[in-house]
Amino acid sequence: MKHVTGIFLFASFSLFAQRSEELVPQQAVTVFSLNNINILQQISLDDLVQYEFMEELQQELFDGSTSGKTIKESGIDFDQKLNVFNGKGEQYTVNGFTFGIANKDQLFETFDDFLPVESPYPGTELYVSYFNRIAIKGNTGILFRIAPTMRLVDQITDSIWYARGNGYPWYNEDFEGIFEEVEVPSESIEPDMETEENTASPVEEYLPVAGADPDNKTYYELRDSVDFALQEEFILEFSKDLLVDGKNLMMRSPEFTEQLKHNSEAILFSDNSRRIETDDEFWYFRSLYPTFFYDVKELYEDNLILGDLSIQNGKVGFSIDMKYSEKLGSIYQELTRSKFDSHIIKYIPKEASAFFTYNVNMLQAYKKTYEVLTPILEKSNDPNVAGDLMVLELFDILMDEETIFGTYKGSMFGTYTDVKKVKTKKIVFDYDEDTFEYTEQEVEAEEDMPIFTLGFSTERTDIVERLLKRISKLNSNLHVENDYWVIDHAILDAAPIYLIPRKGIFLISNDGEFAQNNSNGYSSSLIDKNALKQAKKSGAFYAKIDLDDAIAKIPKEIFTERENNVVDVVRGKNGIVEITSTKTTNSGTTFNLNYNYDADLNDSGKYILDLINSIYVISK
Amino acid sequence: MTMKTKFTFLVLSLLFGLSSCIEIIDDLTLNTDGSGTFKYNINLSASKVKVNSILALDSLDGKKVPSLDEIKHRIDKISQELRSQQGITQVVVDANYSDFILKLSFDFTSLEALQNGVKAVIKLESGDRPLNQIDYDWVSFENNKLSRSIPQLTIKQSKKLDDADRDLLKTGSYTAITRFGKEIKSFTNEEAMLSKNKKAVLLRTDPYSLMQNPNLLDNTIELLP
Known part of the structure; x- marks a missing residue:
């Protein structure tokens, strides 16, 4: 007993x-x-x-x-x-x-x-x-x-x-006199520019002291x-x-309860529908269109991000399920109902340390968005929304959808090959041997630059060409060179960028060698068939990154502090990162990120925290 | 982070954290009456991609990167400080923000005025932090001999940089030129070069070597009577 x-x-x-x-x-x-x-x-x-x-x-x-x-x-x-x-x-x-x-x-x-x-x-x-x-x-x-x-x-x-x-x-009136005492910044400073001298410190120093009367x-x-x-x-x-x-x-959330049952190392739950309601990023939109925001709220209902992080035998896997409401899902479904653009294959060299492909169908997505959004907007009593709806309908009637979305189809790819020397100009001082007096000379120089190429699928390169021709009359930095366009000093006021219209694709690159020799595609040494197969098989998005080559060599300065916090998690690691996505249904899409983790397994606790921190930074 | 610290961080980042060349010229002209002209040039044009990319960021390595306007304001402050110093005149700041070349020059009535002016600028930049360098004389003239060295403040601060950045310092140059109205009889630094007209001495090293040995540019120059 x-x-x-x-x-x-x-x-x-x-x-x-x-x-x-x-x-x-x-x-x-x-x-x-x-x-x-x-x-x-x-x-x-x-x-x-x-x-x-x-x-x-x-x-x-x-x-x-x-x-x-x-x-x-x-x-x-x-x-x-x-x-x-x-x-x-x-x-x-x-x-x-x-x-x-x-x-x-x-x-x-x-x-x-x-x-x-x-x-x-x-x-x-x-x-x-x-x-x-x-x-x-x-x-x-x-x-x-x-x-x-x-x-x-x-x-x-x-x-x-x-x-x-x-x-x-x-x-x-308590502040009277403060601004007189604050040192006036020099005339080179914009009057509305916030500096330590003209704002925070002086005001803080002169804050009114507490009064004896608590009611005052x-x-x-x-x-x-x-x-x-x-x-x-x-x-x-x-x-x-x-x-x-x-x-x-x-x-409150059965999805969260369900997620807790997973035996992965860590799970992520994020209720996007509630984030949209309160997130500061949407504050302006909510303030400008208060009723519209609540009208379209139904679109974002049940919009959840559910993630699973697993680390096993040196392999890291992160899977994210994006859950949508049926209406939002139907838009995403149409957006991703797109065939893999085979034009891009010849532009991804084997040496690429990283590349991504993104296949979407903007025309279908536009049509679906119009179909879903119009009835919602029609119900709104907000005069601003009524005005916007009128513009949207007129736009829909008058615009040539085929031309617009034929020019910008939405699909694109990007590659990162390496850090290369790019041509720039620098000033050097020339010394006179008699007196050591010196004068300035402008000479050719080279600086390290990460080499990126982006390509946008298009059926109308003729329109792009026409636009470039007109813009070149307005901006002398844009000019034709061989069979491509160059914008001088485009990157960080120093290095050129090359705009290359080709059949079915519009390429943008900062690689002069690519523009000169490979702008019709690499004749050999293309990405391996496995990666290509995965890219084709993947839904809207596929990416492959060689950690040794890509992340280690990309200068920290090209990322913002926030981005660096995310990238830091894979710095110093090696292996291949692969991001795949499933076909989108009207209820969701799943993204999977996998890579090898060769660091000491005793560090796995710290590594999990690194990963969680990155996810936190992204999801904030 | 205070504005001063931000500025110091940026200057150090730019001066010592850049992969390609940074060129610094310090150019001292001493007239026979003890007055003279001091020029200080910083040339970052070989690294303008990197400088622009740093300036495009809000922060780097957890520290806020000041905007170009903040830098301009700070440089104005420095020139104002110099203008307010006794014995300092003709303060000219020529800042080229496209190529990132900063040229500062001013006249001084005596070496003491020059040192006081430079110390005032160092004090302005260091805020309330105590600085041993402030009591140190880095240029003096006695018995027809000029002794000069480099203020060690930035050198000491640059030691805080990481190994990767330090390796990159080797590609830059620091040139110290000293000019006189008279011909030069001799100088103590074996690395120094005499101009053909014998009225100027030039010493050059790279920032890395200077960091390793702050006395590398020390020189005592004796003039003909």
Whole structure:
């Protein structure tokens, strides 16, 4: 009987014990869930907090409490998933992670800034620090931070500010004199240019001091109060949702629950439909066409990105499922209903360190978009939308679709061959031997430049040629050379670019040798048949990158900081990266990225974090 | 990052982080009355692709890259600082932002005024950071002999660069020219060359060697009486 009770209790515990993923809040829009966190045990916490996806927690962890410790010593339960999440709603953003707890004492040695507070939520312990909160339920915890959106804070602050009879806050009388004291920048600086001298520092230095009367707050004090009050309100709302009502992302999204069942190293869940609603990138669009934005919202319903990351026997695989609503899917389906353009084959040499092909059918996509979008727009009462719809319909009636989409079909390819010397000009100083006086001379020079070629499928190179002829009359940098066009100083004001119209394709390259000798295609040494077969078999997109040749040689300077954060994950690795896509259906497309990972397997924990960070940077 | 630090980062990135040539000429003319002219030329035209590509970025290696306007503003500040120095006149800044050639020249009434002017610029750029170099005299004239060296500030800072960048420094050049109204009797640096008119001495090295040995361009030049 004792055994039976024991087994029953064990089973009950196993079945009903809280798991870390159950604390992922419903407000989360993007989640990375690490299934096998054992491999992270040796990672130092100091290294962990360097990652961008941990940025919200850096203030907590960069205070010496983590110095010299590994994740193993942080009290985290390595038998549970570690789920990093972020979410942005219309009113607030929430960031954090959920985790299993093996040793609470160790946990709070790491998070030593957190103090326990009385919890109003049954069965939940609460700890607070200046920025963040930790809630613990059983053997699971969530560390989170809530911040009201700036727009909401500004809106409410302005409302109170003006209701109190104040004037425009940025020209408050408290600021009088500030601008007189700020050093006037020299005339070479544009008046609207923001520099340290003419904006931030001086204004900050002269900020009004707190008044004795708390009811008579300055704009900034009022704004801080509003921010604080909203934060408190949203923390209560968020905590009640998650800790009392148990509203988590698993309840909200069956796709997330399903994704959690995968036994890959890590999974990605991103609800694109909610991102579009709140993302800052769409703010202008939402503000300009508020009703239109909500009208077309149905297009983006169920738009999810679901990813699986696996590392096995030195091979990295990342699979991404893009899920669409039926309407959006039908547009993408038409967009990708395109045959592989065989014109491009002869332009991809065997020596190419990287190449991609992209096959789409813009004409079909346009027709489908028009068909899907028009009925949606017709329902809108927004006068701006009505005006735009009228223009769209007129455009549709009057335009010659065949010519437009025959000129720009949408399909393209790109190659990266190597870093080559390109011809530029430089100034040198010539010295007179009698006096060592020197004069400037312009001479030919060479500089390293990554060599790229892009090709666009077209049926109407005659139109492109006609345009180039006209433009050359307007811009002396554009001229004909042999049977192609050259734009001098086109790249970084130094190197030329070559525009090459050919039958069925319009080529753009910065490779002078290609323009001169191979612009009708390479006669031999083309890409291997396997790669070609894969490219043809793949859906809309195919890419192949030789890590040794491509990534190592491309100068860092050609990428932005954000792009470099992504590229860094494959720097120093070798092997071939292959990205393939499936045929698009009206419900989704799958992209697969695979490559070999030859680095020390003991580093796989760090490598997974590198990958996750890259994915985080991309998905932000 | 402060504006000053940003500028210093950019200058260092441009001066020492470029794969192809950077050409620096420091050109000192000393008249018999102790006054003279100082010219400082930085020529990055051989690397304009790279300079343009760096300027096109918001940040590089985690540090913000200043815009061209910010650089222009900073250069204006430097020339203003020089103009405000006692004994410094005729400050001319000729900046060619297409080829990235910067030419600075000014007249000075004495070597002391020249040093004070240069130190003021170094101070302006370093902000509140303490600088040992500020008390160091890198040019002096005594007993018909001129002794000169190179201020070591940038040399020390360039040591912070990584190995790859350091290797690239070997392709540039640093030329120090010293001119006089009189003929030169002798000079101590064996690498130096005397002009045919015997009134100028030229010393040239590459930034990498200079970084390894900051005294490489030290020279004491004795004039004929």
